[in-house]
Amino acid sequence: VSLPQINGEYMVAYQRCCRVENITNMLNSGEQGSAVGFIITEEGQKVNNVSPTIKEDFFSPLEIGKKNYINFNHTDEDQEKVAYSLNAPFNAGGTDGATTPGSPISCSGVTPKPSNCLPPYDQIKYANDYSALNPFGVNVIASFDQNSGQYEVTPSIQGYFAIGLK
Numbered sequence: 001v002s003l004p005q006i007n008g009e010y011m012v013a014y015q016r017c018c019r020v021e022n023i024t025n026m027l028n029s030g031e032q033g034s035a036v037g038f039i040i041t042e043e044g045q046k047v048n049n050v051s052p053t054i055k056e057d058f059f060s061p062l063e064i065g066k067k068n069y070i071n072f073n074h075t076d077e078d079q080e081k082v083a084y085s086l087n088a089p090f091n092a093g094g095t096d097g098a099t100t101p102g103s104p105i106s107c108s109g110v111t112p113k114p115s116n117c118l119p120p121y122d123q124i125k126y127a128n129d130y131s132a133l134n135p136f137g138v139n140v141i142a143s144f145d146q147n148s149g150q151y152e153v154t155p156s157i158q159g160y161f162a163i164g165l166k
Contacts (some may be wrong), residue, residue, distance in 0.1 A: 005045045013037035013119070015112040017093030024129035024159030025137070033093025033112070035121045043085050052076040072149035072165055084149040088123035088132035091165035124162060135163045 003010060017033035019026070024030060040049075052074035062068040074082060093112045097104025104110045107117040129138050136142055142153040149165075 003040070003045070005042075007042065008047075010040040011037060011119070012040070013114050014086070015092035015114055015117060015121075017095060017098070017110045017112075019162070020160065022160065023162050025127055025135055025161045027125040029124075029162070031095055032091045032124055033110075035090035035092030036117075037119070049080075050077040052080075052082050055095045061107065062153065062157050064158060066145045067152060067154050070151040070153065070163075072151065074149065082149070084144075084146050086132050086135070086144055086151075087164040087166035088126070090121035091124045091153050092117060092121050124164075132164055135161050 013035060014037065015033060015035045017031075019032055019034060020027045021030035023029035053071065053076075054074050062070075063144070074083060076082060083101055092107070093110060094108035095099070096102030096106050096109040098110045099122075102109060105113040105116075126132075130136075131138075134140070134142070136153050136155050137157070140153060142151065144151045151163075
């Protein structure tokens with residue numbers, strides 16, 4: 001997609017309800033939606049910047065009790081340095097218009113209308129003992145390399161886990 005240069009920023013966002021039921025590290029995950037997005041600054045528009053591309057599919061099973069590696073690494077045509085950080089995933093949307101009364105395009109609807117539901121978005125609600133920095137739990141051995149985007153983790157239980165990256 002090529003966008004014309006403007007005086008201001010572009011914001012690209014996608015919002016949708018709902019996540020699958022029973023995500024281990026979330027409270028009521030089936031009632032929490034998802035929002036992803038990014039901003040293209042005026043400076044980014046001027047230099048015709050190309051976005052980094054994630055190299056591999058990181059939605060793979062992990063072995064309990066063994067060291068696993070999740071690689072969020074990327075390729076970047078512009079050879080720019082990318083720094084990573086763990087961040088809470090965003091919650092947007094809800095069950096309005098599906099399982100609860102209300103409009104499906106409201107900010108708490110199943111298909112929120114992005115132009116009406118602008119950031120900042122709420123963070124997901126974590127279950128006890130989980131957080132953005134400890135998505136696999138507080139008693140799990142894990143480390144995250146901000147330069148390479150590699151997450152090393154030794155999970156202690158089976159489950160589905162929401163992880164946010166910035």
